[in-house]
Amino acid sequence: MVKTVGKLTLKDVAAQLGVSNATVSNAFNRPGQLSRELREHILDQCRVIGYPGPNAAARSLRTGKTGIIGVMLSNYLSYSFSDPVAHQFLQGLAEVFEEREYNLLVMPSRDHVKLTSGYESFVDGFIVYGPPQPQKLDQLISQHKSIITVDFEIEGCVSVNIDNYAGALACAEHALASMSPAGHAAILGLRINDQNRVCRLEEGLLFGESTITIQRLRGFQDAAKTYKMPIHPRMIWQIPDNTHKQGYQAAKEALMSNPRPEVLLCMSDRIALAALQAARHLGLRVPEDVKITGFDDIPESHTQHPTLTTVHQQSKDKGTIAAEIFLGMREEKSLVLATELMIRESCP
Structure with a gap:
């Protein structure tokens, strides 16, 4: 086939290849409509004759979709x-x-x-x-x-x-069950109020009930009430960003408090891993001197030593499900995914 000079239209290409306009269009825009062999054949021939494919701007005007x-x-x-x-x-x-x-x-x-x-x-x-x-x-x-x-x-x-409240409740109940009657717990929170710095919760309004970290905070607090170990706002830290540096600062402040908490309930694994490092630097043993829990179950949570007790959430699945709903591959309805408590060395 001789390479054609000049601007080709989809109709021209279909005529030269002896197929319908829709077949050429599907080869570029809807590959699932054609067999792999037919699509590759059409694309190969289009490259030979110098046809780059349907004009994206024109297609978006015609269909109202850009992909x-x-x-x-x-x-x-x-x-x-x-x-x-x-x-x-x-x-x-x-x-x-x-x-x-x-x-x-x-x-x-x-x-x-x-x-x-x-x-x-x-x-x-x-x-x-x-x-x-x-x-x-x-x-x-x-x-x-x-x-x-x-x-x-x-x-x-x-x-x-995900069910943030249930995950936090289960994690805190597990951690607090092993605490001594006179013991104390602290919470290392994440974006739970309007303060843009690491600080205790004493000042600053809580964000709305719908935020994920407020749901986790409620789970921690309700578990503490169940064990009749209420956690005072002075033992709750606000961390504005989920970073190692800010988590380390909050954990060090908490572990240097008097009385020192026996349990650190952390709202993310990043914060919990920073707390593990802060405890080591202060000469504290985990879990003997302080028990530490996280939330998320990121890969580092089970490769560090001690391994981290945490709440597993389906992070990748959230993306997969959202995309499938958007594309009509799933029913268009809201979902709340379950969490799972992962008990490891930091709080056995």
Whole structure:
């Protein structure tokens, strides 16, 4: 076949290859509609004659679809890609969309990136991971496109969540059951109030009941009430970002308190792993002198020594399920996924 000179249309290509217009279109846009052999044959011939495929802009005008999904993250881009839980979520999301040849446009919430640039109008819909800044959420809603939320809820949208309260309750009940009658526990919280620094909970309003960390806090506190060991606000630390540095600072302050807590209930594995290091630096043995628990079950939780007692959440599955709901591969309804307590060396 001789390479054709000039601008080819989809109709021209279909005529040259002796197939229908729809077959050529499906080879580029809906590969699942053709056999692998037929699709590869059509794509090979298109390369020979110099046809790059249907014009994306024209296709989007015709169908109203671009094949691009907006993913709004609740934090800075750099933070979201370095955080193990966010990384697993994005992996689950990407695997589903990649297999079906969709593209992702990742958008931060806390960076100084404005949605007014117009790219939010170009996507087919949004998956929103964690509550973004209110004004950015309002801008997404104003687009009147499909929105699926993960780790939070908004009225009228399908959501994918885990049972944060039940996971925290089970973890705290396990830890507090082995504490001495005169013992004390401390909570190393994460974004539970409006203070942008590591501090005790004494001042600052709690965020709304729907946030995941407030649900975890309620689980910890209810377990403490069950064992008649209420945890005073002075023994609850606010940590604004899920980083080793801030977790270490809060853990060191807690472990140097008088009386020293026998149990540290941490709202993330990153914080708990930082607490393990702080305990070692203070000459404390885990679990003999202090028991430490986490939440998330990231890979490092079972490779460190001592291994970390934590709550396993289905981070990757959240991404997979959100993507499948968006694409119509699952029923369009909200889901709450179960958690599982993983008992290991840090709090046997």
